[in-house]
Amino acid sequence: MATAFTPYSYIQCPCSDITLTDRRSGGSPTTSEPDGDDHAFDPRAPRSSFSLYPLEYLMYCEDCHQIRCPRCVAEEIVTYYCPNCLFEVPSSNLKSEGNRCNRSCFQCPVCIGPLAITSVETKPDPNLLAAPDNSATPLAGPYALTCSYCLWTSTEVGIQFDKHNGIHAQLAKLRNGGTTRLTAKERKERRKDPSYKGQPPPTDSQDLDHEAQFANLKAFYQGQLADPNAADAGLALLGDLGFSSPTSLSRIMSIYTGGGLLHDKKAKARLGAMREALDPDEGLLVASLDESAAIAKLRSEGLDGTASAAQRLGQAPNLVEPPLHGRERFLDSLRPVPHLLRTKRSKRCPVCRHIISKPESKVQTTRFRIRLVAGSYIPSISVRQLALSGGTGTGTSASGAAVPGAPLEPLKPAYFLLTFKNPIFETIKVTLGAPVTTPGRFASRVTVICPEFEVDANTDVWDEALKDNAERDREQRRRRGESISAGGGGINSANQLEVGKIWERGRNWVSIVVEVVPASLALAPGDPPLREDEDVLEIPMSVRVEWEAEMAGDEVGAAPSRSNSEAREKRELAYWCVLGLGRIRQR
Amino acid sequence: MSSTPAASSTPLPHRSVASIRAPSVAGQSGPTTPLRSISSSFGSPSSLRADDEIxxxxxxxxxxxxxxxxxxxxxxxxxxGPDQLRRAGDFRDWQPGYRHDWRSAAAGGSWGRDYxxxxxxxxxxxxxxxxxxxxxxxxxxxxxxxxxxxxxxxxxxxxxxxxxxxxxxxxxxxxxxxxxxxxxxxxxxxxxxxxxxxVRSALVVDLGWNETVVTSIYEYREVATRRSIRGGRMLVEQTHNLLAKHLPQGLEGDAESQEHVLSFEECSDIAQRLVWCRPRSTAGQEEREGQEEEDAAARSATVRIPLTSWLSPTTLELPFDDLSEPCETAFFDAQYTLTSFDDDELPLHLLVYRSLLQLSLDVRATCMSRIIFTGGCSAVLGLRKRIFDEVSRLVQQRGWDPVRGKAVEQLLANPKLQRAPAAARRPSNTPAAAPRAQDVGEERDGVWHDRSATPAGPYMEPETDPIEEQLKRGGGHSDQQPPVRGELRAIESVGxxxxxxxxxxxxxxxxxxxxxxxxxxxxxxxxxxxxxxxxxxxxxxxxxxxxxxxxxxxxxxxxxxxxxx
Known part of the structure; x- marks a missing residue:
């Protein structure tokens, strides 16, 4: 609240409007507010924050002539890459290796800084005479991950590495504290390996970590679902014959067993005959409920020994431990966090499937091949406070600029200059509509002085400069309030406020004035206090933009006649936007 | 079965194909590859749909x-969280000096509702x-x-x-x-x-945020559910009350009004980090006493908790033992008698016990040895063991008799009313006696008929389980140990x-x-x-x-x- 307020404008994507009414009629009977044409968009409603976007977030589909927000585009992935090492990850790896970088990119679990691989052994001091002459050779011995920012090292949680490369694979085999474990792959190999068949695999419940339990359960269920006899006799041989393709198999089966119904029954009978897992090899893990050691640890270490919510949230899913049940709160259960991969995405219009944004596929470049941002298709709105002396009504004159960002006085009219800038090469006609009072608890009065105006095309700057003087003069006069027909008073009315007149006009921009009377923020005794940002004067405004554009070539059809240049079609675009004008002063 | 030796004696491939046709093999549902992703094997690899990824x-x-x-x-x-409710492009969270104004957001009883x-x-x-x-x-x-x-x-x-x-x-x-x-x-x-x-049957104790739900699952079907409002939300509320009580000026009577003095975020964080659950107090008194002297020094341990969301940032110092209070009040409320609770606010041990009690004998015997604790509050250190111990004690005290009260005690104490079978009832009430109770029930058939009206009478005849039978017959797993039943046991789930x-x-x-x-x-x-x-x-x-x-x-x-x- 101490910082000065910057006026802003948000645009509501029309896509959310459709679903809003759609849902209201269909799903929820509780929202019983009457639905009519006159219902103004309420920027205070909690739902509005899901549909409002700054102009910079919006895209535009040239073929549908519609705004596309992040919620209504179809995305495709161009590349996957690690944000730390910028290595491009093939998409096939993603399924098997997961969504994190499996090279040596790790984040500090305490402060999210990058971790570096260092040797645990300290370098002998070269000043010592006794030091052997090995300063040139790289340090050997166990390695650890260290954070250069907060000086956390993985030795704090008992993790050390033998080699300085392949950290990700080494880490997967280590538990906190340094005990080793079998990875899923090793477990699978061991299960297949005949040399291990005789001896039972480790059945210690301490050893049954999450990944292992899941793998055991999976193997157990698969074994239960597949008939063991069939797998021994029939399937093994069939596999040699090339009949292992499931489609051919099921076709043959349905021919020979006489119809799918019978088959289905059998399949169900088989499903029913599944038994339970009985031991850790099959995934059954009896819980150890004794947590007194953890409580004692909590008692001795206190708050400092526990990880904060953000630190726990940043952790990757811990697959290498048995269920922790609260012991993940301790700092020594934190593990280095492999970097999450990121993607570059291209975006398509969901309706016409045209690409509206496509980045370069190379990771290092930040350029885009195609990017149809809404800012180059719809007028931008900028807001500035205007200080006018005197009372309300017409004929007041401006007296210098107001202090930007200062709070608005309640119940005292204030004036704001809205500048609409036209980015396209056609003249646009803008129609504004705003409710007389803002919705919400504190209803301020809003008057748009000039709700309908035209903004000139975004012509080349040089065209403007090269026009001869007389023409420019006439142009300027036209701009200053369209007063050619009304007589000569137009030019010096630059600082006059008149209903239906625009304030100022430029090459491709128009400024108009909005008068607001901020509501008083006085609260009745029983009222709940002001919510965050409830003191901001926000006005909803429906914007309708009309322009005439050349017909697109393919729409004209097979006869590209000379009337092509004259064939112009009318286009329009309507949306709600929200203008944040300023904070109202609180008593 | 007859064709299986034939197939093995003649290893010609075509003969083994013929063996599919043999009805006996088909009776075992034939060769199957049920675990392969079938959809990918035919049709064009469609780029518009990613069918294999569910x-x-x-x-x-x-x-x-x-x-x-x-x-x-x-x-x-x-x-x-509340930052999820912000508009796109609203980066005030990252602004220096910005602090979420939780007080106004929490007005009107919506403390923590944004979360x-x-x-x-x-x-x-x-x-x-x-x-x-x-x-x-x-x-x-x-x-x-x-x-x-x-x-x-x-x-x-x-x-x-x-x-x-x-x-x-x-x-x-x-x-x-x-x-x-x-x-x-x-x-x-x-x-x-x-x-x-x-497992195919379980008693799932979900110590969730809104409420604690105890669901009995039998043969992959939910057969019964009981709920209690004692959940994570209550725990965080109690944590808040505890911290508020220790704040320097006290609350000056604010405790009665629902005004919150600390932010939800902070209380939730402390509840997750520091709150723990005391072990059951009555059991093993003498061994605990010895232990108590041992760590008397540790018992006086205090915890320093920095608080930032209060009127002015401060650091509380409170005894570690106090931090088990929120858990005590939220989940057990031991100072009240068990009869004083409403149906929707049963303490957790009573909730679990009643859930088991309302099940029929067979289902109960199976479920009680497959208790799964889950939910966010199962991370409260010691809570799972505490519930488990309390339930064991309840079972020890009461057995599986739904009828309780003074009249029952009088009935049992009255020698005149006591018939011969009543004497046999007591031993069956010892804990974990479901399988044994069946044996007794079979011996005294007449008794069983008498008591068949009570829903959870311990003398029910064991029903034949068609699936068990099937397993015994066809599976060839007769050497497997029978499934554990009738003893209280907690197991882990992968979630x-x-x-x-x-x-x-x-x-x-x-x-x-x-x-x-x-x-x-x-x-x-x-x-x-x-x-x-x-x-x-x-x-x-x-x-x-x-x-x-x-x-x-x-x-x-x-x-x-x-x-x-």
Whole structure:
């Protein structure tokens, strides 16, 4: 609240409007507010924050002539890459290796800084005479991950590495504290390996970590679902014959067993005959409920020994431990966090499937091949406070600029200059509509002085400069309030406020004035206090933009006649936007 | 069976093909490859649909977990919070000096409400907002953790089975319109937990955020549910009260009014980090005494807690033992007698005991040795053991007799009224006696007939279990030990999400599978009651391709346990 307020404008994507009414009629009977044409968009409603976007977030589909927000585009992935090492990850790896970088990119679990691989052994001091002459050779011995920012090292949680490369694979085999474990792959190999068949695999419940339990359960269920006899006799041989393709198999089966119904029954009978897992090899893990050691640890270490919510949230899913049940709160259960991969995405219009944004596929470049941002298709709105002396009504004159960002006085009219800038090469006609009072608890009065105006095309700057003087003069006069027909008073009315007149006009921009009377923020005794940002004067405004554009070539059809240049079609675009004008002063 | 030796004696390949035709082998359901992804083997590799990737979403009140089926753990987890409610491009969280004004946000009894996705009391819930929250959380998760594009993918949702239909409907509406999944299957989380523990029956104690739900699962069916409002929310409230009590100036009578003096975020964080649960106090008094002297020094340990959301930042110093108070009050409330609680606020041990008590004997014997603790509050250190011990003690004291009170005691004490069978009743009330009680019951057949009116009488004849029989006959696993029954035992599950991932990976059909087109046409009103749907038809239409076109062509569909409108 101490910082000065910057006026802003948000645009509501029309896509959310459709679903809003759609849902209201269909799903929820509780929202019983009457639905009519006159219902103004309420920027205070909690739902509005899901549909409002700054102009910079919006895209535009040239073929549908519609705004596309992040919620209504179809995305495709161009590349996957690690944000730390910028290595491009093939998409096939993603399924098997997961969504994190499996090279040596790790984040500090305490402060999210990058971790570096260092040797645990300290370098002998070269000043010592006794030091052997090995300063040139790289340090050997166990390695650890260290954070250069907060000086956390993985030795704090008992993790050390033998080699300085392949950290990700080494880490997967280590538990906190340094005990080793079998990875899923090793477990699978061991299960297949005949040399291990005789001896039972480790059945210690301490050893049954999450990944292992899941793998055991999976193997157990698969074994239960597949008939063991069939797998021994029939399937093994069939596999040699090339009949292992499931489609051919099921076709043959349905021919020979006489119809799918019978088959289905059998399949169900088989499903029913599944038994339970009985031991850790099959995934059954009896819980150890004794947590007194953890409580004692909590008692001795206190708050400092526990990880904060953000630190726990940043952790990757811990697959290498048995269920922790609260012991993940301790700092020594934190593990280095492999970097999450990121993607570059291209975006398509969901309706016409045209690409509206496509980045370069190379990771290092930040350029885009195609990017149809809404800012180059719809007028931008900028807001500035205007200080006018005197009372309300017409004929007041401006007296210098107001202090930007200062709070608005309640119940005292204030004036704001809205500048609409036209980015396209056609003249646009803008129609504004705003409710007389803002919705919400504190209803301020809003008057748009000039709700309908035209903004000139975004012509080349040089065209403007090269026009001869007389023409420019006439142009300027036209701009200053369209007063050619009304007589000569137009030019010096630059600082006059008149209903239906625009304030100022430029090459491709128009400024108009909005008068607001901020509501008083006085609260009745029983009222709940002001919510965050409830003191901001926000006005909803429906914007309708009309322009005439050349017909697109393919729409004209097979006869590209000379009337092509004259064939112009009318286009329009309507949306709600929200203008944040300023904070109202609180008593 | 007859053809199996023939096949082995003549190893010619064509003979083994012929052996499929032999009815005896077909009786064992023949060669199967049920675990292969079939849909990918025929048809063109469609680029518009990613059929093989099934997304599993687990909904909780405070978080949402997302991942692919077949993975051991979810790829990402999104917590709901007030920063999720901000507009796009609102970066004030990162501004220096900005602090979330929790006081005004918490006004009107909505302390902590921003941190929840929904409340089950749908009267006060904006359903559209729920849909928006679900959408934004899913979109975040897909972009940040799943790294997937927006091709339609099938989804499996893991939901608490007590989720009200309006909330489910709002979430489905939002996801069907925004993400275009061809189908969404619904799985109940207790069931998924049972699958994830490798058992067919279980007693799932979900120490959740809204409430604690005890669900009994028998042969993959939910047979009974009991709930108590003692959950995570109450724990955080109690933590707040504890901290508020220790604040320097006290509260000057504010404790009665519902005013909160600390932010939800801070209280929740402290509840997760520091709150613990005392072990049961009465048992093993003498050994504990010795222990107590031993760590008397440790007992006086204090914890320093820095608080920033109070009027002025301060540091509290309170005894470590006090930090078990919130857990005590929230979950046990031991200072009141057990009869003083309402039905919806039973202390947890009583809740678990009553849930077991209301089950029939066989189901109880199976469930009591498969207790699964889950939910956010199972992370409170010592809570699981405490509940377990309290339940054991209750069973020891009372046995499985639903009738209690002074009259019963008088009856038992009265020698005149005591008949011979009553004497035999006492030993059967010892804990973990379900299998033994059966033996007794068989011996005294007359008694069993007398007492058959009581629902949970201990002398029921063991029913023959067709599935057990089948297993014994066909499986050849006669050497396996019989399943554990009748003793209290807690087991671990890989979790509801992972259980659902397993079930989906093994191509298990969900009872409730909703087709997108049908949903957009009818909404929740189109769902039939679960028993009106012929699952066989649905299963067949699934076919080898796994495509759910059958339900789109007018077949009935259901929302399963989530009911119908």
């Amino acid at each position: 997304i599993i979403v687990e909904f909780g009140t405070r978080k949402l977990q997302v991942g692919f089926s077949g993975d051991p753990a979810p790829r990402g987890c999104i917590w709901f 929840e996705l929904w409340r089950y009391d749908v009267r006060s819930v904006d359903l559209g907002l729920v849909g928006d929250k679900v959408e934004r959380a899913l979109r975040d998760a897909f972009t940040k953790y799943m790294l997937i594009d927006s091709r339609p993918r099938r989804m499996v949702w893991v939901l608490p089975s007590s989720l009200p239909v309006p909330l489910l409907s709002a979430a489905l509406d939002s996801v069907f319109t925004r993400f275009q999944p061809p189908t969404i299957s619904l799985l109940s989380s207790p069931l998924a937990l049972a699958v994830g523990a490798g 509801a999400w992972s259980g659902a991932s397993l079930a989906t990976h093994l191509k298990t059909m969900a009872v409730a599978t909703i087709d997108r087109e049908v949903w957009l046409l009818h909404g929740a009103a189109g769902a039939s009651k679960p028993n009106e749907v012929d699952h066989k038809v649905q299963r067949q239409s699934l076919g080898p391709g796994g495509l759910m076109r059958g339900s789109a062509s007018g077949g009935a569909w259901t929302l399963g346990v989530w009911g119908a409108v």
